[in-house]
Amino acid sequence: MRAISIGLLGLGTVGSGVVKIVESHQDKLMHQVGCPVIIRKVSVKDLQKERQVKIDSHLLTDNPNEVLEDPEIDVVIEVMGGIEETKSYLLKALRNRKHVVTANKDLMAVHGPELLKEAAANECDLFYEASVAGGIPILRSLVDGLASDRITKMMGIVNGTTNFILTKMSKNGSEYESALKQAQDLGFAEADPTADVSGMDSARKMAILSTLGFSMTIDLDDVQIRGITEISKDDLSYSQKLGYTMKLIGLAARDGEKVEVSVQPALLPESHPLASVNDEYNAVYVYGEAVGETMFYGPGAGSLPTATAVVSDLVGVLKNMRLGVNGRSAVVPQYPKALKGPEDIFAKFFVRLHVKDEVGVLASITSMFSEYGVSFDKILQLPLQPREASEIVLVTHRASMDNFDQIVERLNDYEMVKEIKSIYRVEGEEVI
Ligand code: HSE
Numbered sequence: 001m002r003a004i005s006i007g008l009l010g011l012g013t014v015g016s017g018v019v020k021i022v023e024s025h026q027d028k029l030m031h032q033v034g035c036p037v038i039i040r041k042v043s044v045k046d047l048q049k050e051r052q053v054k055i056d057s058h059l060l061t062d063n064p065n066e067v068l069e070d071p072e073i074d075v076v077i078e079v080m081g082g083i084e085e086t087k088s089y090l091l092k093a094l095r096n097r098k099h100v101v102t103a104n105k106d107l108m109a110v111h112g113p114e115l116l117k118e119a120a121a122n123e124c125d126l127f128y129e130a131s132v133a134g135g136i137p138i139l140r141s142l143v144d145g146l147a148s149d150r151i152t153k154m155m156g157i158v159n160g161t162t163n164f165i166l167t168k169m170s171k172n173g174s175e176y177e178s179a180l181k182q183a184q185d186l187g188f189a190e191a192d193p194t195a196d197v198s199g200m201d202s203a204r205k206m207a208i209l210s211t212l213g214f215s216m217t218i219d220l221d222d223v224q225i226r227g228i229t230e231i232s233k234d235d236l237s238y239s240q241k242l243g244y245t246m247k248l249i250g251l252a253a254r255d256g257e258k259v260e261v262s263v264q265p266a267l268l269p270e271s272h273p274l275a276s277v278n279d280e281y282n283a284v285y286v287y288g289e290a291v292g293e294t295m296f297y298g299p300g301a302g303s304l305p306t307a308t309a310v311v312s313d314l315v316g317v318l319k320n321m322r323l324g325v326n327g328r329s330a331v332v333p334q335y336p337k338a339l340k341g342p343e344d345i346f347a348k349f350f351v352r353l354h355v356k357d358e359v360g361v362l363a364s365i366t367s368m369f370s371e372y373g374v375s376f377d378k379i380l381q382l383p384l385q386p387r388e389a390s391e392i393v394l395v396t397h398r399a400s401m402d403n404f405d406q407i408v409e410r411l412n413d414y415e416m417v418k419e420i421k422s423i424y425r426v427e428g429e430e431v432i
Pocket of ligand 1: 158161188189196300301302
């Protein structure tokens with residue numbers, strides 16, 4: 001079989017890793033695909049920039065068309081990032097009958113369905129394993145490994161930056177800003193870390209995961225998003241006192257036909273498998289009706305881990321080429337989109353309040369919650385300085401989001417409640 005030529009769009013952190021793996025694992029690639037794999041062209045923005053990998057300067061171009069239009073190139077690997085312009089490049093590659101491997105979650109979360117359709121129309125593969133949780137082969141596990149099961153729940157720590165920040169804040173007492181700076185220095189935060197800390201990066205990954213896991217097109221707009229910027233050290237210390245660990249959790253849950261997909265800081269019992277996923281590590285907990293609990297853990301970012309996923313996708317494309325089945329493995333969603341409303345979502349809630357230190361305050365709050373059929377699992381009450389206020393921390397039993405929203409409205413109007421300091425969902429305690 002003739003050598004396979006690949007073209008790269010981008011040669012940053014992930015692109016450099018791809019070059020290193022293709023070169024250093026050539027023997028393994030040869031063995032798996034039966035021919036040499038050659039890097040033929042690499043398109044970059046700045047030809048003068050110093051690179052993280054040694055590469056023949058003749059391979060570099062600042063004209064992406066030299067990759068997209070080269071008839072010798074079989075597979076385009078997109079590791080440049082960006083959305084609209086990158087989408088136009090990938091459409092062009094597919095129309096020129098080139099298979100595409102991309103690590104781009106921003107692009108796939110927004111334009112995935114359109115690109116996949118174009119790929120299938122051109123009998124091309126479009127693989128994107130590296131777009132979610134870097135080096136963890138989670139998309140393949142959902143689509144192939146768990147193909148026979150019905151997945152009902154996924155909980156993901158799918159952003160390394162926020163997991164790093166929360167770990168440093170809760171375990172080392174670090175300040176938010178210094179933990180973020182450390183994550184940026186270590187290179188896993190996005191160029192603009194707003195996408196990390198706002199929860200948007202996780203939301204993009206959850207849209208991709210839930211589309212595949214539930215076989216239903218979930219758009220980014222369907223994901224409820226809350227980031228980590230409002231978490232205080234007090235929230236973290238009260239959570240710990242109550243036996244919980246705070247994590248930014250991407251949650252995708254299915255009951256019957258309907259699904260909920262959200263990203264939010266949530267409290268997990270310390271015994272939950274996701275509670276011990278620390279620093280920049282990622283993990284995706286998947287519950288399948290038949291298999292039960294599974295968890296996939298590993299590096300969610302970084303040059304070589306992410307490049308591993310990219311090159312494994314490349315191997316998938318090349319194996320399909322040998323079999324002549326490219327463009328046939330795209331998953332067509334089986335179910336129409338059906339999203340849960342607040343009345344369908346049930347959770348336990350952590351509520352931290354500052355209240356007036358007066359007789360009957362706790363009794364009155366308890367009685368108001370009970371009007372909605374909501375009782376408490378845990379309660380802490382502590383005096384504050386000055387003494388006319390006290391702090392109440394409650395964890396409810398399961399309540400519908402609908403009822404809980406009404407309770408919050410009532411608390412906002414209560415004269416004895418000085419301030420609702422924070423509210424978080426408590427996840428991972430229910431028996432599935
Ligand atoms: N900024 C992302 C993270 C990189 O922190 O996880 C990987 O998508």
